[in-house]
Amino acid sequence: MHEFKITARDPKTAARCGLLKLSHGEARTPCYMPVGTQASVKALSPEDVSACGSEILLANTYHLMLRPGAELIQKAGGLHVFMHWSKPILTDSGGFQVFSLADLRRITENGVQFQSHLDGRRWEMTPESSTLLQHKIGADIIMAFDECIPYPSPEDYVDQSVERTTRWAGRCLQVHRQSGRAGAQALYGIVQGSSFPHWREKSAKQLLALDFPGYAIGGVSVGEPQEMIYGVVEMTVQHLPVNKPRYLMGVGKPEDIWECVERGIDLFDCVLPTRIARNGTALTRMGRIILKNAQYSEDFTPLDPRCGCECCRNYTKAYLRHLFQAEELLVLRLVSLHNLHFMNEMTAIIRRAIVENRFLEAKEEFLKSYKR
Amino acid sequence: MHEFKITARDPKTAARCGLLKLSHGEARTPCYMPVGTQASVKALSPEDVSACGSEILLANTYHLMLRPGAELIQKAGGLHVFMHWSKPILTDSGGFQVFSLADLRRITENGVQFQSHLDGRRWEMTPESSTLLQHKIGADIIMAFDECIPYPSPEDYVDQSVERTTRWAGRCLQVHRQSGRAGAQALYGIVQGSSFPHWREKSAKQLLALDFPGYAIGGVSVGEPQEMIYGVVEMTVQHLPVNKPRYLMGVGKPEDIWECVERGIDLFDCVLPTRIARNGTALTRMGRIILKNAQYSEDFTPLDPRCGCECCRNYTKAYLRHLFQAEELLVLRLVSLHNLHFMNEMTAIIRRAIVENRFLEAKEEFLKSYKR
Numbered sequence: 178m179h180e181f182k183i184t185a186r187d188p189k190t191a192a193r194c195g196l197l198k199l200s201h202g203e204a205r206t207p208c209y210m211p212v213g214t215q216a217s218v219k220a221l222s223p224e225d226v227s228a229c230g231s232e233i234l235l236a237n238t239y240h241l242m243l244r245p246g247a248e249l250i251q252k253a254g255g256l257h258v259f260m261h262w263s264k265p266i267l268t269d270s271g272g273f274q275v276f277s278l279a280d281l282r283r284i285t286e287n288g289v290q291f292q293s294h295l296d297g298r299r300w301e302m303t304p305e306s307s308t309l310l311q312h313k314i315g316a317d318i319i320m321a322f323d324e325c326i327p328y329p330s331p332e333d334y335v336d337q338s339v340e341r342t343t344r345w346a347g348r349c350l351q352v353h354r355q356s357g358r359a360g361a362q363a364l365y366g367i368v369q370g371s372s373f374p375h376w377r378e379k380s381a382k383q384l385l386a387l388d389f390p391g392y393a394i395g396g397v398s399v400g401e402p403q404e405m406i407y408g409v410v411e412m413t414v415q416h417l418p419v420n421k422p423r424y425l426m427g428v429g430k431p432e433d434i435w436e437c438v439e440r441g442i443d444l445f446d447c448v449l450p451t452r453i454a455r456n457g458t459a460l461t462r463m464g465r466i467i468l469k470n471a472q473y474s475e476d477f478t479p480l481d482p483r484c485g486c487e488c489c490r491n492y493t494k495a496y497l498r499h500l501f502q503a504e505e506l507l508v509l510r511l512v513s514l515h516n517l518h519f520m521n522e523m524t525a526i527i528r529r530a531i532v533e534n535r536f537l538e539a540k541e542e543f544l545k546s547y548k549r
Numbered sequence: 550m551h552e553f554k555i556t557a558r559d560p561k562t563a564a565r566c567g568l569l570k571l572s573h574g575e576a577r578t579p580c581y582m583p584v585g586t587q588a589s590v591k592a593l594s595p596e597d598v599s600a601c602g603s604e605i606l607l608a609n610t611y612h613l614m615l616r617p618g619a620e621l622i623q624k625a626g627g628l629h630v631f632m633h634w635s636k637p638i639l640t641d642s643g644g645f646q647v648f649s650l651a652d653l654r655r656i657t658e659n660g661v662q663f664q665s666h667l668d669g670r671r672w673e674m675t676p677e678s679s680t681l682l683q684h685k686i687g688a689d690i691i692m693a694f695d696e697c698i699p700y701p702s703p704e705d706y707v708d709q710s711v712e713r714t715t716r717w718a719g720r721c722l723q724v725h726r727q728s729g730r731a732g733a734q735a736l737y738g739i740v741q742g743s744s745f746p747h748w749r750e751k752s753a754k755q756l757l758a759l760d761f762p763g764y765a766i767g768g769v770s771v772g773e774p775q776e777m778i779y780g781v782v783e784m785t786v787q788h789l790p791v792n793k794p795r796y797l798m799g800v801g802k803p804e805d806i807w808e809c810v811e812r813g814i815d816l817f818d819c820v821l822p823t824r825i826a827r828n829g830t831a832l833t834r835m836g837r838i839i840l841k842n843a844q845y846s847e848d849f850t851p852l853d854p855r856c857g858c859e860c861c862r863n864y865t866k867a868y869l870r871h872l873f874q875a876e877e878l879l880v881l882r883l884v885s886l887h888n889l890h891f892m893n894e895m896t897a898i899i900r901r902a903i904v905e906n907r908f909l910e911a912k913e914e915f916l917k918s919y920k921r
Contacts, residue, residue: 216871220878223863245846245871253849253867261863474617477625491595491633495625496588499617503587506881507594 179363191441199317204232206443230521233265239274247313255315268316304348328401367395381416393424454512486518551735563813571689576604578815602893605637611646619685627687638688676720700773739767753788770799826884858890
């Protein structure tokens with residue numbers, strides 16, 4: 178199932194709150210989705226992810242296709258059963274990884290031939306095969322197979338690519354509708370078009386004609402300057418329907434989420450919070466804490482005394498720093514827990530602020546403390 | 550505080566059940582203590598360790614002295630507060646690591662000079678300094694500083710070393726009694742003597758004369774043949790008082806625990822269950838499971854369907870194998886959890902069997918299934 182209801186709107190910006198009802202439960206938006214690339218949010222158990230407040234997570238079709246294989250996941254009863262996560266899941270189409278990780282890519286109208294980054298094995302991914310893989314994996318939201326081009330790309334290539342991505346989206350939709358899976362899994366379209374307003378507009382309009390239940394903005398976080406992301410969001414969102422969920426792929430950092438919620442985005446995913454956790458960096462309301470810094474060696478206070486996560490309830494910076502210096506695995510889990518909790522608390526603050534008609538004030542407050 | 554009460558005896562062997570009351574709580578014996586070398590049982594949180602049923606854990610003075618330093622732990626409020634573990638802790642004296650890990654050792658009557666294995670920094674450890682370090686760390690049970698000699702060692706060196714270990718034990722006891730810490734922390738003596746019955750007897754008798762509240766058997770698991778451990782336990786236990794706890798240091802594997810409980814041992818510690826977990830090997834009633842083996846790739850059953858640990862309640866072998874193959878951190882925690890739960894379940898079975906006067910039958914049952 179897939180229902181999206183807008184529950185509150187900020188009067189001064191495009192920010193809105195929504196409730197997304199999916200086959201495995203509900204997710205309140207704006208929402209940050211942690212990334213469980215290989216059927217695991219790195220260093221965390223599903224219980225941990227749930228305890229941090231996450232209501233939906235993302236997994237990567239490309240990685241799961243290579244290992245352990247979509248067939249194995251299907252045999253296990255689908256990804257929810259396989260990884261023991263009973264709440265909603267979104268899978269990407271594999272497009273982004275095929276264009277960023279795989280070797281020896283060859284793009285044809287049919288799809289993309291490439292070699293696995295793990296073992297060099299040859300694969301072909303097409304709109305149909307990506308969709309069928311995502312059916313086997315069984316996420317609540319699945320994504321159309323798109324071409325994700327680098328930044329910068331020449332305008333004539335962007336044109337060709339946008340047209341092909343639309344044709345591919347149509348093929349995804351067709352195989353999805355024929356499969357009988359459309360009731361259980363919702364297929365979203367992905368708007369491309371690099372940083373060009375007219376190609377973003379064209380891509381959005383072509384996809385809207387296909388009538389997806391939700392739309393993603395792809396082709397961001399691919400090497401362009403930071404602020405350009407906000408521009409791409411602005412130039413794209415204006416062409417998207419108001420009543421459908423909007424997902425900004427691969428973004429974002431805490432400040433990006435505020436900026437893009439302001440511009441009308443509902444869903445985010447990003448590896449940053451868990452990745453920097455494993456480098457010993459914690460996200461807090463007061464900015465980042467880099468645990469290896471000597472200043473924390475005798476700091477017997479939590480990462481954030483006002484945080485209610487398992488890490489902050491039980492452990493001091495001095496202990497976390499010791500674990501990090503001593504290369505103890507526990508620190509990877511504790512800081513990942515904290516950072517994920519932080520992201521979920523932050524989106525909860527955003528949702529509350531929208532309901533209370535004070536989004537911009539809340540944003541200013543947050544960024545003042547966070548960027549101090 | 551330190552009280553030890555024997556609560557049941559097996560009529561056919563030297564196996565016994567006991568209750569050890571310490572400053573931070575009680576531990577039922579026979580008991581396996583997980584090893585939290587650097588103030589963390591690797592890959593597990595204290596909550597995990599507690600959920601697995603552990604009532605006491607071990608930490609290593611040598612490692613903590615080097616990093617983060619005993620003074621820092623003292624400033625944090627002691628090791629219990631620092632690592633957020635409120636139950637009993639035992640620290641070793643540093644002796645074993647000084648003799649197995651440190652570089653450029655020089656032994657004098659005063660103590661041992663050595664270089665840190667981490668950074669080459671020069672240290673000296675003496676009976677007095679080891680005891681004072683353990684006071685700062687604040688464990689419930691602390692150990693006398695001993696010389697831990699390799700196997701084999703020439704008999705005349707064993708003689709010298711046993712005599713010196715006794716003199717060092719006396720110095721530890723003196724500084725401990727003068728410190729005022731003897732009410733809060735119990736100091737155990739360590740019997741040495743390599744594999745020679747007469748030196749083991751001499752060491753035990755000399756230490757008994759000093760009247761420690763508990764006795765450890767040291768100098769085992771230092772390269773000798775497996776079965777020799779059982780012989781050393783037999784030749785030593787007969788000289789130890791019946792009413793005091795007996796701790797076999799650095800042992801053991803599941804089968805070792807059965808064999809040595811039979812011979813009168815109460816306390817064990819060993820890194821094996823958590824170390825092999827990190828290599829993807831699980832301990833079960835039916836023997837070891839090596840997750841990387843292809844036979845588990847589509848095995849959608851838990852490690853042990855009768856096990857109640859978090860890992861077996863929620864995850865299949867196929868998923869654990871996938872995590873291991875994909876180098877996902879979560880698997881290190883899950884298998885460590887399972888193995889620690891297994892060790893605690895096994896010692897619970899041992900205690901029940903002793904109470905029910907069926908220790909040898911239970912041992913045969915266990916080993917038949919485990920070694921099949």
